[in-house]
Amino acid sequence: MLLWSALLAGYIAVPNARAEDRSAxxxxxxEGIAAAARACGAAGPDTACYGHTGVAASSASEGxxxxxxxxxxxxxxxxxxxxxxSLESGAWGIAVLNIQAGLPEGAAGVRAALxxxxxxQSAVRPEAAALKTLPVRTFDDxxxxxxxxxxxxxxxITRLLFNQEGAADGRNKQNTWVRVRLGELVGWASxxxxxxxxxxxxxxxxxxxxxxxxxxxxxxxxxxxxxxVPPRGKPACAEAASGLLMQRSAAAGADPxxxxxxxxxxxxxxxxxxxxxxxxxxxxxxxxxxxxxxRAYGAESTLADGEMLQVRLGGAxxxxxxxxxxxxxxxxxxxxxxxxxxxxxxTLSCLAGVLPSDARVAARSGPSExxxxxxxxxxxxxxxxxxxxxxxxxxxxxxKLRNDNRAENWVPxxxxxxxxxxDKVEQAEVGLQASSGGNEAAGGIPGGGGFAPSTRTIWxxxxxxDQLIGNCKLGALNYCAHMVAIAPSGSNLIYRGQEIxxxxxxxxxxxxxxxxxxxxxxxxxxxxxxxxxxxxxYTLTQTLILDADPECQHVNVVNATxx
Numbered sequence: 251m252l253l254w255s256a257l258l259a260g261y262i263a264v265p266n267a268r269a270e271d272r273s274a275x276x277x278x279x280x281e282g283i284a285a286a287a288r289a290c291g292a293a294g295p296d297t298a299c300y301g302h303t304g305v306a307a308s309s310a311s312e313g314x315x316x317x318x319x320x321x322x323x324x325x326x327x328x329x330x331x332x333x334x335x336s337l338e339s340g341a342w343g344i345a346v347l348n349i350q351a352g353l354p355e356g357a358a359g360v361r362a363a364l365x366x367x368x369x370x371q372s373a374v375r376p377e378a379a380a381l382k383t384l385p386v387r388t389f390d391d392x393x394x395x396x397x398x399x400x401x402x403x404x405x406x407i408t409r410l411l412f413n414q415e416g417a418a419d420g421r422n423k424q425n426t427w428v429r430v431r432l433g434e435l436v437g438w439a440s441x442x443x444x445x446x447x448x449x450x451x452x453x454x455x456x457x458x459x460x461x462x463x464x465x466x467x468x469x470x471x472x473x474x475x476x477x478x479v480p481p482r483g484k485p486a487c488a489e490a491a492s493g494l495l496m497q498r499s500a501a502a503g504a505d506p507x508x509x510x511x512x513x514x515x516x517x518x519x520x521x522x523x524x525x526x527x528x529x530x531x532x533x534x535x536x537x538x539x540x541x542x543x544x545r546a547y548g549a550e551s552t553l554a555d556g557e558m559l560q561v562r563l564g565g566a567x568x569x570x571x572x573x574x575x576x577x578x579x580x581x582x583x584x585x586x587x588x589x590x591x592x593x594x595x596x597t598l599s600c601l602a603g604v605l606p607s608d609a610r611v612a613a614r615s616g617p618s619e620x621x622x623x624x625x626x627x628x629x630x631x632x633x634x635x636x637x638x639x640x641x642x643x644x645x646x647x648x649x650k651l652r653n654d655n656r657a658e659n660w661v662p663x664x665x666x667x668x669x670x671x672x673d674k675v676e677q678a679e680v681g682l683q684a685s686s687g688g689n690e691a692a693g694g695i696p697g698g699g700g701f702a703p704s705t706r707t708i709w710x711x712x713x714x715x716d717q718l719i720g721n722c723k724l725g726a727l728n729y730c731a732h733m734v735a736i737a738p739s740g741s742n743l744i745y746r747g748q749e750i751x752x753x754x755x756x757x758x759x760x761x762x763x764x765x766x767x768x769x770x771x772x773x774x775x776x777x778x779x780x781x782x783x784x785x786x787x788y789t790l791t792q793t794l795i796l797d798a799d800p801e802c803q804h805v806n807v808v809n810a811t812x813x
Contacts (some may be wrong), residue, residue: 264776274337275489276666282342282490283590286363289319290346295359296470297321297348301593304333304343306418315345324349324470327372334367335490342490344590351507352469358500360507363593366492373473373510376466383417384448386410386430386439394444396437400427400458407437407461407548408751410444418446419465420456429456433568435548436461461547461567462513473510475569476527491588495527498540498598506543514561515545521555522598529568530725532560535575536585538633538763539598549574550583551774552766554758556581556633567643581641583633591670601635602661602674603647604628609665616680617641617660625659628666636668638678651676657681700760701782706737709788709810711747722802727794734810741802745780755780773797786812 286301293299298307300315307315307322308329314322315330324347332343347362364370391412397404400422410416410432413759416439420429427438428446438461440451443651467473478492498507499520506519512533516523521540527533532740536558544551546561555558558581562573583603591598604611608630616622617640628634638650640660649661649666658681713729735746741756743763746752749770755763761782769776774796782788 271337271487272489275487277337278335278337278340278342278487279588279590282344283592285318286344286346286590286593290321293321293348295355296324296350298324298327298330298471299346299348299362301344301346302342303323303339304336304341305345306331307345317697324372327471329369330364330369331369332364332366332492334485334492337487342487343368344593346593347471347473349509350469351472351509353505353507353554356806358503360496360498360509360715361594362497363407363495363590365495365590366588368492368494370479370494371475371477372471373464373475374468374470375464375473376468378419379466379468381419381454381465382452383419383431384428384446384450384664386416386418386428386447386452387410387414387445389443389579394439396430396432396435396439398459398461400429400438404438404459404626405547408432408435410439414714418450418453420460421450421453422458423455425450425505427458428453429460431463431465434463434466436463437548441470448518461659462510462570463503463515464510466508467510472508475512475567476525477569478526478528480528488801489588493524493589495522495524495589495591495594497522497594497596512561512563512569513546514575516542517545518542521590522594522596523553524585526585527563527569530564531562532576533563533571534558536581538581538586538591538601539596542574547574550696550766551575551578553578558582558585565718580629580632582631584630586633586669587667589669594691597674598670600649600668600675602636602651602666602668603632604630604666606630608667609795611661611665613651613659615658615660617650618643619662622658622660628661636672636675639663639675640678640680649675700758701785701788702738702743702761702763703736704738706735708813709734711790711808711810714807714809717805719801719803722799722800724796724802725802728804728808733813743780745778753778769794779787 282302290299290301299321300318305315309322310326317593325557330345332345333341335342345364350359393409393411395406398407398410416430416432418428418430427440428805431440506517509516512527514533521542522538523542524536537553537555539555559578560576561571563569564572584605611628612624613626614622614624635652636649637652639647641647647663648660649663653659711734712731716726732748737744741757743755744752745755751770753765755765757763763780765778774794777793780788780790788810792806794804
């Protein structure tokens, strides 16, 4: 199913809904969030709390979460369900969870909220970390493919190299394949291609497609399964969404938190994200604030605020990741409307946007339709950050939107939808009227600006000493000074250095461009962060993790000058 199909089913308001119903729905959302904040504000770590009408729990404790404000330890919780919003009953189920995820006592944990038509089940297997394993090695110097299932028909997850040792923790019924742990990855290896030290019969039988690293997620609710079934027909109260909201705010230098949702691994230090899972369709991972690393099927992607991606779901329950993460996209406003952001401890920015069913809204160079130029139409496929407000001569209020490419971007408040701490937005000064007309094509203005070159350029690059981080076996890498070619490609850059294959660096803000993925040699993962410091200089931080040395990071800083 396409992204918009899922969002339309779960989030988007019905165009013909009566105005009074929409008003009542908004009131229900506000009341539900306020009630949950009062009831669960003092809940302790590793607990779940009944926040607002419409919550049911399965737990080792009889009668757990039967009343608003009641809490239950996560160690006793098996699952939670919350109800969709109903104007008739006044229900909109909200449960608040404080998840420590195995972090030390006193460390910042995760605040989560399950809301709307949602179900959450614990997927923790406490015994996984203590399971007996058998050493696995290759017969010779030829690598062994570790696959996503017990058959050659499954795709490769990673490779077991010569002199590497894996750990077998399961087998298939026929004893022809074993499940192998290799660092943080899991895959299946044919017994004909490996040397297994021990009796294969001593290993437990596993599902042929089980590649979940369950041994890494053993704290209460550190692994979970989310399910959201789209409503049939028109949702009763479209302004009240469904899903799972998470937030963590930790100081620099703290350990990242690690969670597994529907077999998808999530890692972040400080972030706010929303999740939505439809059986036999997709898990949507939507980052509202911060940076989140997403990994599934051996592939990894990093999302920044305002970005989202999907992971295909299937398997026996229809709710387990069965493919690598899809390409990331912008975060549509439909994904955040009706999400209880104000339940989270960290105050978020005011966010504005439009839905596909709304009338077109033009952003202007100042707060007036009469006196200021139209710049672009707001896109439903994007969420906009509000950074100020002001009013026109008639007293109508306008929002000022953040845009890296243009200082003045104003939209009428009454024409857009908002979420977040919009009541805390301060009044902003109005700049000068734009001197020329704007582009009224939907989607806004492409990236660019700053010190980034507008034509192909050649640079002299000096590479610093290789800094080794982690458990490194191969030693430092030596790089020579070299020339780099940089050329613009839309809002991105094409970066060609020593490797034959160039990299496409994505613009994340003015003067800053990034790439994350496989390196040009195809033997590792690389992260490039390029920052232009002037029209003739840039710095680039390169982080490389080689497949043959997965516990080691090679970090180099490159300083370059224009030739």
